Amino acid sequence: MTEKERKLLYQTHLTPETPLCVNCQHFYQHYNEKGQTVKCGHCDYPRVKTRMPYDICANFEGKERKQ
Numbered sequence: 001m002t003e004k005e006r007k008l009l010y011q012t013h014l015t016p017e018t019p020l021c022v023n024c025q026h027f028y029q030h031y032n033e034k035g036q037t038v039k040c041g042h043c044d045y046p047r048v049k050t051r052m053p054y055d056i057c058a059n060f061e062g063k064e065r066k067q
Contacts, residue, residue: 001056003054006020006054006055006056007054009054010022010053010054016062016063017062019056019060019062020053020054020055020056021041021043021051021052021053021054021055021056021057021060022041022053022054023060023062023063024043024059024060024061024062024063025061025062025063025064026043026044026045026059026061027041027042027043027051027053028041028042028043028044029041029053030042039052039053040052040053041053043057043059045059046059
């Protein structure tokens with residue numbers, strides 16, 4: 001999947017099951033000083049690295065859903 005396709009998926013068709021970093025339990029979203037989300041974050045598995053919410057990687061693990 002290309003970066004352009006991932007961005008479109010993130011912006012228009014995002015579901016909790018979509019295998020993008022924004023839905024991974026290892027992804028931490030970054031926020032600005034006003035508490036608004038910015039379009040970047042970081043992944044802490046297996047080491048800390050900068051990620052965009054629409055990135056994908058082999059270490060994807062979906063977030064546990066609250067019931």
